[in-house]
Amino acid sequence: MAKTIAVIGGGLAGRLCAWQLAQAGWRVSLFDRGGREGGEAAAYIAAAMLAPLAEAIDATPLVTALGRQSVARWRRLLEQLPEQVFLQQAGSLVVWHAQDKPLAHQFEQQLSRAWGGDCPAQWWQAEQLASEEPQLAGRFQTGLYLPDEGQLENRQVLSALGAALEREKVDCRWHSEVSPQQLAGQFDWLLDCRGFGAKTDWNAAQGSRLRGVRGEVARVYAPEVSLRRPVRLLHPRYPLYIAPKPDHRFVIGATQLESESGAPASVRSGLELLSALYAVHPAFGEAQILELSSGLRPTLNHHDPEIRFNRQSRMVEVNGLFRHGFMISPAVSEIAVQLIQALANDAPLPEDEAGLIRRQE
Structure with a gap:
């Protein structure tokens, strides 16, 4: 029987993770306080720039590396989406x-x-x-x-990912604001991708601070x-x-x-x-x-993203993408999905030389 997972937060990272998990055979339910158009997400007003070179001046080395990995990944991801998305890669x-x-x-x-x-x-x-x-x-x-730098049309991406979720039979529960505590015990695993909406829960644990x-x-x-x-x-x-x-x-x-x-x-x-x-x-x-x-x-506080996990509560959290959401989300979501797969199957965790993954137990 397929494992179940609740993805909390239907912004860019949440949609990418939910889609990839569904493709991997999970039964996925997605909860988001906003609608299918993504108007509540930070990604809705983003310029969707894929510019790791330009951002290298202010971004951390980890963000720059994730951005370099993600530019090539975007083209492959867009080829799989059921709706056309504007991609420009003219530097x-x-x-x-x-x-x-x-x-x-x-x-x-x-x-x-x-x-x-x-x-x-x-x-x-x-x-x-x-x-x-x-x-x-x-x-x-x-x-x-x-x-080699590029850009996307951000709202087309959100729409196309919404269509991809529907095609994969993801149970999308729009206009449903929930917390991990409310869903505890109802799914095999939880994935929290709420971004700033997770501030209270994120900061309740030890470690980096979210703002x-x-x-x-x-x-x-x-x-x-x-x-x-x-x-x-x-x-x-x-x-x-x-x-x-x-x-x-x-x-x-x-x-x-x-x-x-x-x-x-x-x-x-x-x-x-x-x-x-x-x-x-x-x-x-x-x-x-x-x-x-x-x-x-x-x-x-360190301006890097993080993926935290807790085996006891069966929860994974993805957060801290800052202003680089579109630039780094393909690489971050891929690592998050690999981590969830490994945890669910008691397999070795994915390699993480950069320290993106943090144990929270």
């Missing part, structure tokens, strides 16, 4: 205004140190910039191209603007990225505030994001603002 471009040129050299130095001696970043001069990004011609004289870090993004429709890849603007106060999505829609982000406020995006954040957007290209001045959104990223 990303870092630009700056003339007065901020020192930031570019600082960025390159930090990137080289973080990535190592084989850093693939390339300097593009004005001619190549004009060829690769025609609408930026004349606005920037130099850029730093980061190859929410607020982020705000804008979505605009700009039919007069075309970009072939995500563009990052270096700025002394607020670095900005512009992620071009299908149909001339753009996601612009992102602020990062040490706050657990769930309030709507502030006027200040909106002004900063949109002013920087206009500085990249004045045609964005005619763009339609589709939404200004805010959300909390589940963050551990």
Whole structure:
């Protein structure tokens, strides 16, 4: 008889894990306080950037390594989904205004140190910039191209994973907010993927501390603007990225505030994001603002993700993906599923040289 598992939390990590567990023969029930569209999840407002090279400057070595592993995994995962998902893998471009040129050299130095001696970043001069990004011609004289990076359409991913869960006969219980304590004893195993929603339970145990870090993004429709890849603007106060999505829609982000406020995006954040957007290209001045959104990223004090397990309570917890959810979730979910399989079958635990897996007993 197939083993049963309850996955609590239907955001990106929860959906990926539930789908893979169902494919592995588990009888899966998924509980989420939100709906199938994923509107309650941090992934719903994310830009879904797959940018381990660009993020290496601020991210930990573990996150960078997980990001490098996940970029290739995404293409294989998307091929299995029942709905089409936008995937762009044309690299990303870092630009700056003339007065901020020192930031570019600082960025390159930090990137080289973080990535190592084989850093693939390339300097593009004005001619190549004009060829690769025609609408930026004349606005920037130099850029730093980061190859192999990509992006997804985040809400398409959530929708496609919802369809994949239905195809695998996962018992999806949307609009059902539950705790692990409420489900104890009803399933063979529990998997907690609630992100920030698990703060109380996570922090009740010894170990790393979970908090929410607020982020705000804008979505605009700009039919007069075309970009072939995500563009990052270096700025002394607020670095900005512009992620071009299908149909001339753009996601612009992102602020990062040490706050657990769930309030709507502030006027200040909106002004900063949109002013920087206009500085990249004045045609964005005619763009339609589709939404200004805010959300909390589940963050551990060391900024790495963790997978915790407790054999006695038969529970596994996945948390701390911070602002890197789309970038690292394929690798993290794969390790989590391997761990659950090993625990359920009394097999050796998967190799974990990076220390992602923590015993909580």
